[in-house]
Amino acid sequence: MERIKIDFNKCTGCRMCEVACSLSHLPDEVNPRRARIRVLREGEKSFPNIAGPYTEAGCNSQLLIVVDGVTYDECALCRASCPMKPIFKEADETPLKCDFCGLMDSPGPSCVRWCHSGALSLVETDL
Numbered sequence: 001m002e003r004i005k006i007d008f009n010k011c012t013g014c015r016m017c018e019v020a021c022s023l024s025h026l027p028d029e030v031n032p033r034r035a036r037i038r039v040l041r042e043g044e045k046s047f048p049n050i051a052g053p054y055t056e057a058g059c060n061s062q063l064l065i066v067v068d069g070v071t072y073d074e075c076a077l078c079r080a081s082c083p084m085k086p087i088f089k090e091a092d093e094t095p096l097k098c099d100f101c102g103l104m105d106s107p108g109p110s111c112v113r114w115c116h117s118g119a120l121s122l123v124e125t126d127l
Contacts, residue, residue, distance in 0.1 A: 004050060004112060004123075005120070005121045006048050006050075007119050007120075008045065008046070008119070009119075010119035011117060011119035012117045013039055016114050016116065017039065018038060018111075020111050021035035021036050021037050022034055022035045023110065024101045024110040025101075035088075035096070036096050037051070051088040
């Protein structure tokens with residue numbers, strides 16, 4: 001299984017991942033508020049966070065960070081269900097969940113392809 005690995009130390013906060021995700025899901029519109037990834041800031045640091053999806057797989061990472069008073073799992077955010085994962089929603093409350101940009105039909109998630117700092121990468125995992 002593949003997952004998106006996030007290296008918080010490499011994130012520059014450019015938010016290109018949000019734009020790329022938005023364009024992948026809304027080809028005629030750039031709207032980062034409808035992206036499945038959001039870049040949060042805490043002081044000088046930037047923290048990309050990927051929303052959902054939700055599966056039965058568990059997570060055994062114990063690395064946690066706090067951003068804006070919310071605790072997030074600092075591991076490479078995977079496809080597993082996690083109570084700490086953010087849930088992004090449309091204005092009508094429809095949840096926005098990462099679908100890996102239809103990974104089967106593309107060369108990988110748009111956020112990874114457009115991340116010029118190398119903060120996002122696609123890795124194989126044994127989950």
